[in-house]
Amino acid sequence: MNSEYSIVRSIRRPLSTGKRSQRSTRTKKKKAEEEKTAASTNKKTLFSHRGKNETNPEETEAFANICRCLIEHRWYHGVMPRGEISTLLEEEGDFCVRKTTEKGKPIVCISVKCQKEVRHFPLVFENGQWTLKNLIKTRRFYEVVELLNALVSEKIPLSGAILIRAVPRPDYYIPHSDISLICKLGEGAFGEVWKGSLKRTDDDKMKKMEEKSGAGLSEKSKSRLYVAVKKMKGNATKAMTEEFVLEAKLMRQLVHPNIVTVYGVAPSEEPLMIVLELAANGCLKSYVAKYQCPVDQLLQFTADAARGMAYLSSKLVIHRDLAARNLLLGSAVEVKISDFGLSSSGKTEVKVKQMKVPIRWLAPEVLEEGVFTTKTDVWAYAVTLWEIFTRCQSDPYPGLTNQQAKDLIRGDALPMSPPEGTPPIVVKIMEDCFTKNPDERPSFMAILKRLCPEEDLTAYEPKSLAQSQSSPAKKSSAPSAEPLSSRSKRPARK
Known part of the structure; x- marks a missing residue:
């Protein structure tokens, strides 16, 4: 028999119960000493060994x-x-x-x-x-x-x-110390929206922010600007953080009176926050439900929304979640399109397999094939018109289940009738937007032309995907890198 094999077997084979007991006692003592040493070592280490999901x-x-x-x-x-x-x-x-x-x-x-x-x-x-x-x-x-x-x-x-x-932080990074939260305005599955104020640390920069959004200084304090702050809540995953930042990145590129302005992001520490223009008159859905808005004002809301959507379509942006709940009202009670969490940029078509979008605003091709385009936004615009002229008293397809609403959307007939008292021009726009063939639906620029025939619409000329790719925006020159310095305070030792 091989001697090496014999040694292994002899070690594994217990000689007697008494010796096994002594060996067990020695093992316990050794294990206790190791645990004590490990505990002492971990006191000097920021993160001790823990399970994947354990936190301290x-x-x-x-x-x-x-x-x-x-x-x-x-x-x-x-x-x-x-x-x-x-x-x-x-x-x-x-x-x-x-x-x-x-x-x-x-x-x-x-x-x-x-x-x-x-x-x-x-x-x-x-x-x-x-x-x-x-x-x-x-x-x-x-x-x-x-x-x-x-x-x-x-x-x-x-x-x-x-x-x-x-590489230094870009100018649109805002320190958390410059943001003060005042009161919560609302919340969703992954984030909260707060009313807040932004410290005026750079007069020129703040002046540009105000000019960009059309917002003025607060009366109470000339040193702060009132803003809306969208912040992540809970322990955000990497995917959630990525989506949150992508939304801010898309909105930073959009500059239009009928689009909510993004001032910047606050990524220095958690929670990650997006700093937005504050819509002084809140959500359109709440506004029209609360006040007796005349028809002329409702028509203004429809034109403002069409103007903002015409701008988005000219920039090859598909909103994908157009609804009255995502229309805000500025200080002049003008519509500002918001919530770009589902939006996509630089594409004429987006195809998805799974969606978390309210069914009642979806076009037939979205339900059938999962395809989003500017023309699916046009369909959602018609549903939004129905909301506006019912003064947002209920969601679309009231009294029906989601399945019944789907059947109407897929059917050949008009999915919903214009509310009583809707102006004829809006009735015709709704009927055209509800056309089952997306190619036969009007563009947002055509809709705006019908609502505002005297308005100059050259700024909303749609760009093809090839044009947008052949003439990319100029790269902004990066600021010079900050010299590395060792003047910072040392972190306190634990």
Whole structure:
């Protein structure tokens, strides 16, 4: 018999009950000592070993305090997701620092452009010092800026990536400290909308914001601007954060009196927030239900909505959720289209398999094929007209189930009749918008022409997809990178 095999077998085979008991006692003692040593070590480590979904409030707060020390550096981009960061890092060696999660736990990482892609390297904070995970374990620094300076000056490669230029935060990043929340206006599945105020830290910048939205200074304080703040709630996933930022990114590109203006985003810390123009007169749905609006004012609402949608269609934006609930009213009681959470840009058609959109505003082709286009927005516009001229007393297809509403939408007849007292011009527009063949529905520019025949509509000339791709917007010159500095306060050691 092989001697080596015999040794293995002899170790595995218990000699007697008494010795097995002694061995068990020794094992327990050794295990207890190991646990005691591990507990002592973990006191010096920010994050001890935990299950994937386990969190420690004290550790989370400690990490948040550490990240707050990074906010003073312009190369720290907060909780911005990968997709947005990738658009900011343009040249080889461009880098920034941001906060993200790994296996459900918060971490800080370096994002760097390397060989036409952006790569991400997690940082580790232990015993009051920073290092790079699995890269330069022997080098530790008391501050992130010292670590970055070493990587840049010594050209230390991170799996082939060399850090060259620290990319500063864009101007549309707003510090959390500049935002004050006043009262909650509403909430959805993933976010809340608050009335708030924005500190006027830069007069020229704030003046541009006001000119962009048409909003004036508050009477109570010339140093603050009243705004709406849309903030994420709960523990947001990476996918939720990505969608939230994409909505803000799309809205930043839209500048029109009948579109809600986005002033910027606040990503430095959690919760992530979008700062928007405050609609002084609230939601159109609540307004028309509360006040006895004359028909002329209702016609103005329909024209404003058509004007905003004509602008969106000219920019190749499909809203996908047009309804009275998403129409807000500005200080002059003008309509401002809002809620671009489901919108898409740069496409003439969007096809989806699963939808979380209210059925009663959907066009037949959406129900049948899951296809969204500007013409499906036109159908939703007709449903919105029905809401406006019923003064939003009920949802569309009142008294019917969703299945019955679907049958009417798919049927050959007009899905719903114009409300009593609707002006003939609106009746005709509704009938045309409810045409089953999307190609036969009018465009938003044609609708606006019928409502406002004397208005100059050259600004709403639709662009083809080829035109939009052949003449991209000019890249804004990036501000010079902030020199790396080690003047920041050291995070308190635990």
